[in-house]
Amino acid sequence: MSELRLEDIAKRAGVSRSTVSRVVNNQPNVSEKARQRVLDVIKITGFSPNAAARTLVSRRSNTIGLVLPHSVSTFFTDPYYPHLIKGITQACNQYDFTLALFVAGSKEYQEKLLPRLSSKGFLDGVILQSGHQADQSIILELKKTNLPMLVAGRPLYNDEVCFIDIDNIAASEKAVRHLINCGRKKIAIITGPLTSTVGLDRLAGYRNAMDSSSLKYNDNSIIESDFTEQGGYNAMQKLITIKPDAVFAASDMMAIGAIRFIRDAGLDVPKDIAVVGFDDLPIPMVNELQLTTIRQPVVQFGFKAVETLIELIENDLPIIKRVLMDTELIIRKSCGFEPG
Amino acid sequence: MSELRLEDIAKRAGVSRSTVSRVVNNQPNVSEKARQRVLDVIKITGFSPNAAARTLVSRRSNTIGLVLPHSVSTFFTDPYYPHLIKGITQACNQYDFTLALFVAGSKEYQEKLLPRLSSKGFLDGVILQSGHQADQSIILELKKTNLPMLVAGRPLYNDEVCFIDIDNIAASEKAVRHLINCGRKKIAIITGPLTSTVGLDRLAGYRNAMDSSSLKYNDNSIIESDFTEQGGYNAMQKLITIKPDAVFAASDMMAIGAIRFIRDAGLDVPKDIAVVGFDDLPIPMVNELQLTTIRQPVVQFGFKAVETLIELIENDLPIIKRVLMDTELIIRKSCGFEPG
DNA sequence: CTGAAAGCGCTTACAG
DNA sequence: CTGAAAGCGCTTACAG
16 A cells, blocks of 8 residues: 555546646645545545655755764753754654754764765755864865755854854853842852853853953853863862852753852852852752753754754755844842842 | 766766666676776765665665654653663664654644655654553554554554563562562552553562562552652652552652652661662762662663664564563662672 | 656666 | 666646
């Protein structure tokens, strides 16, 4: 029953192959009578057109790729990715696209991926999750294929690349301003890796907020870490020597680690040290700790990424698109300031 | 440069289309001289064959689907899935397959997915993550398409379906036996949902171990829960009334919740109540609590699932395959028994 | 509104 | 070892 071709449906419905094709593709210029006959036969037979043949002639596979390059080492531990995928698959469902997932895992695997990614006729476009300097080469290789490509995250070097990102700078400014408004005087930051734009941009936001205030800070107020809980703990341990009364951690996981250290040191959050995080993914600890944080709209971000890529695909001329999404400050108790 | 066809390569190399095809597909019966000339031209031009055309004629897309039906509601919070996907993508990389990811999200979306799943010529086979009674209908629909299909998890009703699962019954027996060996006398269980085979099988293992011992248990020793931390907390609250000295929680998250309640109740783990979990995924809390648990090989499971599906695909005749994978008891301190 | 025909870019018997 | 030819199952001008 799955061996049926357009031809067979045509025969049974007493029309030509062309007509069946028009019906299948919802095109006009088919009489109601013919359309109905064809529809009936399709229903009875359970016919579905061959995807490869369609793709070959229409030059559209309705498949997009999501590439997680080897610089994404936290795919298996960071709840960010499932949420991103959720948004992406929701949009794919809505726009009738299929998602092909490419996880590099290591640099060697990443090279094995490239031929499949650039194999003509398979993908209509690609979303590359990036923002790390190590991704420079894969971005260039993908650009060479002329495949419509959208980087999710801000690429470090490439100017002629389309990307979508959250406004990390504005978000971090907002977080630090909140600490300032809470009356804190000595505000430190635990950054992500400064080899990535997420790390860099969130630090830039901190600097912006501090520079436009009368507060002082210096290199000792800034500790680079790695977005993990343990990394946050270790960073706080270093930071404690300068006795800050507030810390902006560039991820919730690091904020959780920082709080753990603060408590181990016999100090109180928020009384002694206020803490703001970044992410607001549904990690149980975030709630338990009543962490004030920046909520980034990860699911909507994934959804919007697909919509943007589709625009790129449907535009015949290559265009440069940049999308920045807003974030929201979620005030809980870890800064000692309660709303309402 | 990406507009090149086999034909163009043939012309430049001074051979026929057939010869180029043979070289591209690594077939024999090509003279070294011709092969070299073709290879050179391919290298210079960066030619890659059109995937849709290949698929159309060869009837092979080298793409497999992973379907997460709507019964999988924990995709976005359960670290199980990223690990599963890790194993699956590793195997895909190794065997040169591409993974298409279908996340249903809701029952309505699941129905939108079906046409794309069963569209001929797109997928060579499908892995359906299942084990829940709600998946009965999608299993039947997929079977109708004659697409090679492997269920990851034990399906509840379908006898003629290939599946791969971990040996949940043996694993749970092992966990409960360990509690018995530790000298515990009143052993309770917090199960997963009994609408799923994971829930049922882990309960069956508990019964097996208890029945083959001299220990007693009854309906009050068995609390059904939902695999979440809060669910484990609530279940333990009910269980405390029968004063157990040991609890087997059918997932680590539930074990963590149970321990939280036990401590809130002023009791000690393992002194008053021993706890065994199930999963051993790298959740920070598992380590911190020194939880004794069953380690299931999630990554290897995903890898093996792909290998098994490929066997199904390459076998012309439909065959019924069943694979059960072993687990390992990881002894830490939550049962009061330390190895070494 | 409808159908015959060409063509998408490959693979694969077949004949030499 | 090599190439001409048929064919995979569609879509899409084109002519009517």
